[in-house]
Amino acid sequence: MSKIVIIGSGLAGSLLAIYLAKRGFNVEVYEARPDMRKVKISAGRSINLALSDRGILALNQVGLDNYILKEAIPMYGRMVHTLDGQNKFLPYSGRKGEYINSISRAGLNCALMDEAEKYGNVKIFFNSRCIGFDCHTGEAIIENLESAERKIVKGETLFAADGAGSVVRNAMLHGCVPRFNFSQSWLEHGYKELHIPPAEDGSFRMEKNALHIWARHSFMMIALPNPDGSFTCTLFLAHEGEKDSFESLKDENLLLSFFHKHFADAVPLMPTLVEDFFKNPTGNLGSIRCSPWYIDDKALLLGDAAHAIVPFYGQGMNCAFEDCRILNELIEEHGTDWKKIFKIFTEIRKPNTDAIADMAEENFYEMRDAVTDPVFQRKRELETKLEQTFPDYFSKYSMVTFREDLPYKVAKEKGNAQDKLLMEICSKIENTSEINLNEVMEKIRKLNLQSDNTYLENR
Amino acid sequence: MSKIVIIGSGLAGSLLAIYLAKRGFNVEVYEARPDMRKVKISAGRSINLALSDRGILALNQVGLDNYILKEAIPMYGRMVHTLDGQNKFLPYSGRKGEYINSISRAGLNCALMDEAEKYGNVKIFFNSRCIGFDCHTGEAIIENLESAERKIVKGETLFAADGAGSVVRNAMLHGCVPRFNFSQSWLEHGYKELHIPPAEDGSFRMEKNALHIWARHSFMMIALPNPDGSFTCTLFLAHEGEKDSFESLKDENLLLSFFHKHFADAVPLMPTLVEDFFKNPTGNLGSIRCSPWYIDDKALLLGDAAHAIVPFYGQGMNCAFEDCRILNELIEEHGTDWKKIFKIFTEIRKPNTDAIADMAEENFYEMRDAVTDPVFQRKRELETKLEQTFPDYFSKYSMVTFREDLPYKVAKEKGNAQDKLLMEICSKIENTSEINLNEVMEKIRKLNLQSDNTYLENR
Numbered sequence: 001m002s003k004i005v006i007i008g009s010g011l012a013g014s015l016l017a018i019y020l021a022k023r024g025f026n027v028e029v030y031e032a033r034p035d036m037r038k039v040k041i042s043a044g045r046s047i048n049l050a051l052s053d054r055g056i057l058a059l060n061q062v063g064l065d066n067y068i069l070k071e072a073i074p075m076y077g078r079m080v081h082t083l084d085g086q087n088k089f090l091p092y093s094g095r096k097g098e099y100i101n102s103i104s105r106a107g108l109n110c111a112l113m114d115e116a117e118k119y120g121n122v123k124i125f126f127n128s129r130c131i132g133f134d135c136h137t138g139e140a141i142i143e144n145l146e147s148a149e150r151k152i153v154k155g156e157t158l159f160a161a162d163g164a165g166s167v168v169r170n171a172m173l174h175g176c177v178p179r180f181n182f183s184q185s186w187l188e189h190g191y192k193e194l195h196i197p198p199a200e201d202g203s204f205r206m207e208k209n210a211l212h213i214w215a216r217h218s219f220m221m222i223a224l225p226n227p228d229g230s231f232t233c234t235l236f237l238a239h240e241g242e243k244d245s246f247e248s249l250k251d252e253n254l255l256l257s258f259f260h261k262h263f264a265d266a267v268p269l270m271p272t273l274v275e276d277f278f279k280n281p282t283g284n285l286g287s288i289r290c291s292p293w294y295i296d297d298k299a300l301l302l303g304d305a306a307h308a309i310v311p312f313y314g315q316g317m318n319c320a321f322e323d324c325r326i327l328n329e330l331i332e333e334h335g336t337d338w339k340k341i342f343k344i345f346t347e348i349r350k351p352n353t354d355a356i357a358d359m360a361e362e363n364f365y366e367m368r369d370a371v372t373d374p375v376f377q378r379k380r381e382l383e384t385k386l387e388q389t390f391p392d393y394f395s396k397y398s399m400v401t402f403r404e405d406l407p408y409k410v411a412k413e414k415g416n417a418q419d420k421l422l423m424e425i426c427s428k429i430e431n432t433s434e435i436n437l438n439e440v441m442e443k444i445r446k447l448n449l450q451s452d453n454t455y456l457e458n459r
Numbered sequence: 460m461s462k463i464v465i466i467g468s469g470l471a472g473s474l475l476a477i478y479l480a481k482r483g484f485n486v487e488v489y490e491a492r493p494d495m496r497k498v499k500i501s502a503g504r505s506i507n508l509a510l511s512d513r514g515i516l517a518l519n520q521v522g523l524d525n526y527i528l529k530e531a532i533p534m535y536g537r538m539v540h541t542l543d544g545q546n547k548f549l550p551y552s553g554r555k556g557e558y559i560n561s562i563s564r565a566g567l568n569c570a571l572m573d574e575a576e577k578y579g580n581v582k583i584f585f586n587s588r589c590i591g592f593d594c595h596t597g598e599a600i601i602e603n604l605e606s607a608e609r610k611i612v613k614g615e616t617l618f619a620a621d622g623a624g625s626v627v628r629n630a631m632l633h634g635c636v637p638r639f640n641f642s643q644s645w646l647e648h649g650y651k652e653l654h655i656p657p658a659e660d661g662s663f664r665m666e667k668n669a670l671h672i673w674a675r676h677s678f679m680m681i682a683l684p685n686p687d688g689s690f691t692c693t694l695f696l697a698h699e700g701e702k703d704s705f706e707s708l709k710d711e712n713l714l715l716s717f718f719h720k721h722f723a724d725a726v727p728l729m730p731t732l733v734e735d736f737f738k739n740p741t742g743n744l745g746s747i748r749c750s751p752w753y754i755d756d757k758a759l760l761l762g763d764a765a766h767a768i769v770p771f772y773g774q775g776m777n778c779a780f781e782d783c784r785i786l787n788e789l790i791e792e793h794g795t796d797w798k799k800i801f802k803i804f805t806e807i808r809k810p811n812t813d814a815i816a817d818m819a820e821e822n823f824y825e826m827r828d829a830v831t832d833p834v835f836q837r838k839r840e841l842e843t844k845l846e847q848t849f850p851d852y853f854s855k856y857s858m859v860t861f862r863e864d865l866p867y868k869v870a871k872e873k874g875n876a877q878d879k880l881l882m883e884i885c886s887k888i889e890n891t892s893e894i895n896l897n898e899v900m901e902k903i904r905k906l907n908l909q910s911d912n913t914y915l916e917n918r
Binding site for chain 2: 170174178179180181182183184185186239284286
């Protein structure tokens with residue numbers, strides 16, 4: 001079989017290598033970082049991630065879902081930490097079996113690379129950074145970061161899974177693809193990872209099976225559980241500004257007074273808060289959109305290289321894994337007619353990745369503001385009741401997270417129409433017990449019939 | 460006085476040089492192209508342009524408006540050429556004195572460079588391409604295209620007027636400005652310039668004082684008069700597609716049959732059509748948006764480098780000239796506090812350049828489709844009547860084009876509200892004589908009162 005080149009052995013690149021290896025291709029993967037199974041490195045990204053049904057389906061098709069889920073911690077809902085120290089649990093779904101999973105990014109990546117290398121036809125080259133791509137010949141220039149040697153690699157085609165800063169995409173942007181549409185946009189907020197260690201007996205210091213959230217309007221903190229009993233917290237806060245910003249938290253006193261004021265219940269759980277805060281980098285939060293994603297039959301962008309999104313729907317990895325699954329189905333259908341595959345792939349995926357990008361940005365505002373709004377809380381209660389009562393009711397969150405059969409675009413359209421209706425209903429009442437569930441569900445079914453007219457079958 | 464560096468001696472760079480020279484700065488302008496006053500070169504851009512009131516005001520403030528307008532040809536309205544060979548004149552305004560001016564890009568650029576060089580403190584370096592910019596030091600690398608020598612230039616600050624492909628902006632995009640927001644988006648349509656020569660006696664072969672337009676739904680052609688009796692035509696057409704596209708017009712026969720079918724009245728006026736079509740390049744039509752426009756006190760982007768737009772409102776140059784005028788006012792107010800000036804400039808201008816970018820894209824669809832729509836034609840008639848009757852009535856087009864005192868954003872908001880109302884009125888009648896003008900004007904005054912609440916004084 002012919003050779004395929006993949007740039008990047010991150011989550012998307014490694015999973016794609018497995019899919020291609022199973023089809024018998026000779027796969028060469030070039031990764032700029034050292035082998036994280038041998039060298040302890042920071043992946044430069046979040047420590048843990050929320051794996052949900054779209055990602056699980058893609059793992060299932062290479063036989064890895066159960067193996068990966070064994071290492072994961074189920075999170076059944078959001079645990080909302082209010083300013084006065086109360087906790088309120090909001091389940092993600094009213095149905096059993098619909099939950100998300102906290103998983104270690106590094107552990108998952110290592111497992112995928114291990115699996116890929118089980119195939120004799122996959123070779124991963126580490127410390128090998130792609131520094132250029134020639135759209136006309138399909139040749140990539142790879143620099144070995146240890147020896148500084150450069151070589152040219154070329155396969156039958158190339159998949160660029162080299163992340164948000166994709167070098168292949170930059171080659172497309174600067175000259176080799178005419179009329180390349182591109183945008184990068186950044187939130188005013190950045191993020192910083194912090195740490196809640198396990199209790200002395202190794203147990204979790206907060207509810208284990210939840211995504212914890214401290215929503216404070218203009219900023220927020222979340223925490224996801226790790227298998228060792230710890231939590232990884234992420235503080236989302238404005239980069240700049242005189243007040244409530246990374247810029248303004250200049251010293252230990254300012255930091256501690258900020259935390260005591262806004263996250264008082266978390267402070268006793270964070271013994272290394274000051275050290276972590278000033279040691280750990282502040283990350284940026286941005287979205288990248290572009291089109292076309294391909295150059296002729298020479299290369300295809302996928303995952304973050306094609307559509308990096310902000311993390312507020314927990315879908316970045318799940319979306320990249322879905323890319324791999326759908327690409328695999330297209331290869332099943334069209335063989336190695338790469339140009340055709342790339343064109344169809346872009347036509348199918350672009351409207352859906354645009355939709356999840358929009359929803360992820362919107363969810364930042366929902367997580368930050370709306371979970372402290374009583375109308376929104378009543379709406380979540382009503383949704384939970386609807387999910388418990390009607391098997392055919394799915395919230396927007398559920399459609400995105402648990403309905404791997406629904407394209408993101410459909411989830412967005414149906415979800416927005418539903419949300420508008422339910423918020424209207426909940427703004428007019430004081431208590432969800434006043435609501436006639438059957439009447440509401442009839443209205444939702446009518447809405448869904450309307451949007452089914454624009455339904456597109458997911459691939 | 461201290462030294463200021465300008466990258467680019469195009470329309471914006473040359474006008475800015477004059478403004479700065481008048482303030483006594485020592486100005487060095489670096490231009491990649493040869494001196495167009497000595498070497499005949501294609502500017503690589505449209506041959507003529509529509510100069511209107513925003514541009515005229517900016518020229519007025521350096522004393523050049525009358526000199527430039529002497530060379531211009533007034534265009535009092537659109538001459539619509541229908542498919543059956545009829546012509547219909549739609550005036551731009553119902554008021555005298557409100558018209559646009561066809562002007563030679565090269566002639567205007569040369570006049571601006573001549574004027575700039577009259578000041579002893581301006582020096583323009585030709586064949587000197589900026590190939591890099593260091594955001595931290597403010598140093599630009601300039602390559603002499605004749606000798607291949609490179610030198611480093613640095614002034615008190617730098618203005619990047621280096622156009623849509625700005626090298627300074629690319630430096631900001633790739634690393635030196637954290638969280639630089641950027642987008643480039645392209646229309647599916649491209650453009651090609653064609654030629655209608657003067658009649659044998661030197662006269663114009665069509666109405667001289669009009670912008671001619673052949674609107675054909677999915678494509679269109681326009682023509683602007685030149686002082687020598689010729690017209691420069693621009694064909695806007697899809698790049699790709701089996702039918703009605705640049706791609707599909709492969710040979711002389713296909714080209715001529717396309718033109719005879721769609722632009723029959725123009726064909727006899729275009730003796731060099733075939734030669735021009737296959738010789739002249741096909742241009743792309745895109746918009747560029749970015750933010751921030753500045754790096755500390757080191758550099759400011761302006762004109763197309765900051766906000767390239769599509770040409771369908773005839774505002775690209777006018778908007779760039781307005782940039783220069785407003786920047787000059789800020790220097791008047793804040794001296795050489797560049798960081799402050801750049802910040803205020805961006806805050807003032809960005810919402811307005813975003814607004815004209817939106818309107819320019821929307822006007823493509825209006826010019827292409829709407830001018831053949833009877834409701835739209837009735838609306839234009841109604842607008843002309845309103846303009847003739849009420850001194851306080853301004854169409855959206857008039858507000859953009861003739862109201863240099865109104866920011867683009869206000870023109871857009873007021874214009875959209877008005878357009879919606881007038882289209883509604885005109886969709887319900889057959890003839891504008893049925894309309895009670897006083898009633899309509901009362902409604903518009905109410906609308907304007909509403910939007911005046913959000914009015915921001917233009918700088």
